[in-house]
Amino acid sequence: MDGRVTISELEKVYGEGPERTKAIENLSFEVEGGEFVSVVGPSGCGKSTLLYLIAGFLDVTSGTIAVDDEPIDGPGTDRGVVFQDYALFPWRTVFENVTYGLEEDGVPKEERQSIAQKYIDLVDLDGFEDKYPKELSGGMKQRVGIARTLAYEPKILLMDEPFGALDQPLREALQDQLRDIWDDLGKTIVFITHDVEEAVYLSERVLIMTRHPGTKKTVTEVGLDRSGTREDIVTSDAFADYKNSVWKSLHEETQTEVKL
Numbered sequence: 672m673d674g675r676v677t678i679s680e681l682e683k684v685y686g687e688g689p690e691r692t693k694a695i696e697n698l699s700f701e702v703e704g705g706e707f708v709s710v711v712g713p714s715g716c717g718k719s720t721l722l723y724l725i726a727g728f729l730d731v732t733s734g735t736i737a738v739d740d741e742p743i744d745g746p747g748t749d750r751g752v753v754f755q756d757y758a759l760f761p762w763r764t765v766f767e768n769v770t771y772g773l774e775e776d777g778v779p780k781e782e783r784q785s786i787a788q789k790y791i792d793l794v795d796l797d798g799f800e801d802k803y804p805k806e807l808s809g810g811m812k813q814r815v816g817i818a819r820t821l822a823y824e825p826k827i828l829l830m831d832e833p834f835g836a837l838d839q840p841l842r843e844a845l846q847d848q849l850r851d852i853w854d855d856l857g858k859t860i861v862f863i864t865h866d867v868e869e870a871v872y873l874s875e876r877v878l879i880m881t882r883h884p885g886t887k888k889t890v891t892e893v894g895l896d897r898s899g900t901r902e903d904i905v906t907s908d909a910f911a912d913y914k915n916s917v918w919k920s921l922h923e924e925t926q927t928e929v930k931l
């Protein structure tokens with residue numbers, strides 16, 4: 672399946688001289704096409720840096736990132752980013768926010784209207800097309816953010832703590848919606864989170880990064896039976912085992928950090 676991300680011997684250094692900070696070192700990792708991978712790690716380990724490197728917003732210092740074997744060269748519509756703070760245009764309605772990228776790409780009006788409506792419906796925002804961001808709850812704003820990114824029809828969704836600012840019930844609702852979208856659309860998803868439970872609930876594999884400078888520490892394969900309800904899943908022994916395994920690996924890193 673398309674949308675494979677191959678990261679090879681990646682290094683990212685910010686600044687020079689006394690300002691020099693090595694954010695990521697010697698990171699190699701592959702995300703399969705259509706796979707859902709979460710990334711967790713101590714604060715400052717380079718998770719956002721990794722996401723923005725894959726997005727092409729930042730240049731690598733050394734190493735390569737390729738999508739379907741093609742080294743990336745800056746941002747592209749094959750990759751779409753969803754930000755924690757939604758990054759919506761306050762002066763545009765829901766509909767206009769979702770059509771923005773399509774307008775920029777010169778997609779004809781009728782086509783962009785039907786694409787936008789499809790994704791607005793997919794995130795359950797039909798009826799809210801003419802509202803402005805200030806009239807929406809945080810959860811609705813993030814659904815607009817997701818619809819806007821999906822409207823580009825990227826192969827890969829890059830999500831930087833997208834539900835971090837939401838309260839628990841909303842967060843859970845959006846997690847379930849994202850899983851449904853993933854089931855329907857089969858996109859590759861790279862999802863950054865601080866929340867171990869969220870990572871295990873959502874993804875097929877969890878990449879745990881070392882503390883600063885970040886690299887791959889461990890990868891946990893999550894083989895959950897997801898056929899039941901949320902309650903069935905989160906109360907299962909398997910869920911507890913996966914959560915413990917990710918938590919232990921992460922905790923070793925944060926303990927090291929505290930000792931210093």
Ligand SMILES: Nc1ncnc2c1ncn2[C@@H]1O[C@H](COP(=O)(O)OP(=O)(O)OP(=O)(O)O)[C@@H](O)[C@H]1O
Binds near residue numbers: 693
């Ligand atoms: N623009 C920048 N200039 C210089 N250093 C930076 C820049 N952006 C990030 N860094 C540094 O790179 C390292 C990794 O930062 P990054 O934000 O990627 O980590 P993170 O794991 O996403 O952190 P958090 O979990 O706290 O959001 C940190 O030491 C940070 O201070």
